[in-house]
Amino acid sequence: MQRFTNPRDIYHGKGALEALKTLEGKRAVICVGGGSMKRFGFLQKAEDYLKEAGMEVKLIEGIESDPSVDTVMKGAKVMEEFRPDWIVAMGGGSPIDAAKAMWIKYEYPDITFEDMCKVFGLPQLRHKAKFCAVSSTSGTATEVTAFSIITDYDKGIKYPIADFEITPDVAIVDPELAETMPKKLVAHTGMDALTHAIEAYVSTAASDFTDGPAIHAIELIQANLIKSYNGDMDARDTMHSAQCLAGIAFSSGLLGIVHSMAHKTGAAFADYGAHIIHGAANAMYLPKVIAFNARDARAKQRYGVIADYMHIDGANDDEKIANLIRYIRGMNDELNIPHCIKNYGADSYPTEQGFVPEDVFLDRLHDIAANAILDACTGSNPRQPSQEDMEKVLKACYYDTEIDF
Numbered sequence: 209m210q211r212f213t214n215p216r217d218i219y220h221g222k223g224a225l226e227a228l229k230t231l232e233g234k235r236a237v238i239c240v241g242g243g244s245m246k247r248f249g250f251l252q253k254a255e256d257y258l259k260e261a262g263m264e265v266k267l268i269e270g271i272e273s274d275p276s277v278d279t280v281m282k283g284a285k286v287m288e289e290f291r292p293d294w295i296v297a298m299g300g301g302s303p304i305d306a307a308k309a310m311w312i313k314y315e316y317p318d319i320t321f322e323d324m325c326k327v328f329g330l331p332q333l334r335h336k337a338k339f340c341a342v343s344s345t346s347g348t349a350t351e352v353t354a355f356s357i358i359t360d361y362d363k364g365i366k367y368p369i370a371d372f373e374i375t376p377d378v379a380i381v382d383p384e385l386a387e388t389m390p391k392k393l394v395a396h397t398g399m400d401a402l403t404h405a406i407e408a409y410v411s412t413a414a415s416d417f418t419d420g421p422a423i424h425a426i427e428l429i430q431a432n433l434i435k436s437y438n439g440d441m442d443a444r445d446t447m448h449s450a451q452c453l454a455g456i457a458f459s460s461g462l463l464g465i466v467h468s469m470a471h472k473t474g475a476a477f478a479d480y481g482a483h484i485i486h487g488a489a490n491a492m493y494l495p496k497v498i499a500f501n502a503r504d505a506r507a508k509q510r511y512g513v514i515a516d517y518m519h520i521d522g523a524n525d526d527e528k529i530a531n532l533i534r535y536i537r538g539m540n541d542e543l544n545i546p547h548c549i550k551n552y553g554a555d556s557y558p559t560e561q562g563f564v565p566e567d568v569f570l571d572r573l574h575d576i577a578a579n580a581i582l583d584a585c586t587g588s589n590p591r592q593p594s595q596e597d598m599e600k601v602l603k604a605c606y607y608d609t610e611i612d613f
């Protein structure tokens with residue numbers, strides 16, 4: 209038996225933020241990030257709509273990018289005192305993910321972070337509050353997914369919390385919120401969305417229910433991401449729907465080792481002054497993982513189908529896959545994303561010598577590979593990597609070398 213779970217309501221299209229007026233309750237907390245929602249006036253609008261719905265509103269502001277366990281625990285304390293019956297999370301993946309974890313801790317104050325991370329092991333939520341997510345970036349699709357990514361900075365590891373309990377009750381996918389994204393964010397979140405759709409389509413948990421949204425997301429992203437990056441606002445609006453469709457696909461269809469590696473490398477070199485931004489990590493690793501997974505017959509056939517939908521030529525699946533890899537690398541070039549960690553600058557742009565020194569990478573390789581194998585996304589990857597495989601794929605992602613194993 210498989211399960212296909214989505215929010216009860218997805219409000220989409222320009223002006224969808226107004227749906228906040230329809231929420232019923234006494235108190236709502238709004239969780240936001242570093243200030244973009246406030247700066248562009250969306251926070252005020254959201255507050256006004258909720259007040260119009262008769263609710264008392266409290267703000268939890270300043271949730272950082274790649275939110276920490278500490279931020280989650282502090283936010284949950286605020287919720288325990290204010291006792292909201294709606295949690296409204298607005299912004300990119302970071303504030304929405306943090307709010308999801310705060311929600312768990314608010315419902316179960318004694319739960320530990322380790323318990324939250326037991327895959328599909330959460331107790332039932334919604335005894336105290338329901339959850340509404342309003343996305344402002346076009347990538348993570350956390351507004352519709354069963355996931356939340358929280359970083360443990362002591363260990364330098366991103367942990368996915370995975371359970372349909374944290375699938376939001378209401379998602380608001382209003383493209384107006386995404387129009388203010390700077391170019392770099394468009395690039396990174398867009399490639400994150402493409403990775404979600406491709407990994408979901410080849411995942412061992414894919415089904416007829418997830419294949420449809422995955423393929424349509426891939427088509428829409430191919431047609432719109434570069435245009436959106438270059439300032440076309442109609443394309444930007446379509447990307448907001450496309451990333452959500454990719455989210456619908458991967459929330460139930462799950463992901464693969466592109467994400468396992470992105471989670472485990474993201475904060476692994478934070479002591480050298482930067483993160484490997486989630487979407488950029490995916491964009492660099494995706495071509496390598498396609499080559500690795502294509503040795504599995506079913507995955508190979510499915511990558512061929514993806515290439516067909518993208519109108520990428522090839523006389524057989526091998527040729528189509530080689531061209532698909534070339535195409536994705538071309539997208540990275542157009543989006544100013546490097547091809548490998550070695551060339552990944554602290555500002556995320558391609559550079560001769562990136563911020564991760566070779567000796568440090570090699571020193572940490574064994575542990576990163578071991579952690580990536582244990583990541584929740586590895587289980588649904590078409591090919592199960594050994595420790596040696598994972599180290600070799602990661603090395604190819606560092607040096608930009610070919611995968612021939």
Ligand SMILES: NC(=O)c1ccc[n+]([C@@H]2O[C@H](COP(=O)([O-])OP(=O)(O)OC[C@H]3O[C@@H](n4cnc5c(N)ncnc54)[C@H](O)[C@@H]3O)[C@@H](O)[C@H]2O)c1
Nearest residue numbers: 244273274300301302344345348350355356357385388389
């Ligand atoms: N839950 C999931 O299923 C899932 C999936 C993929 C990634 N993630 C996680 O999500 C996080 C990344 O999320 P993200 O890529 O959405 O970025 P983010 O939430 O970290 O935001 C990045 C920056 O963009 C700004 N910003 C957000 N929206 C904006 C807008 N419309 N205009 C201008 N600036 C804006 C923010 O203030 C912030 O400074 C990572 O922690 C990643 O691991 C979660």
Ligand SMILES: [Zn+2]
Nearest residue numbers: 348400404486
């Ligand atoms: Zn992702």
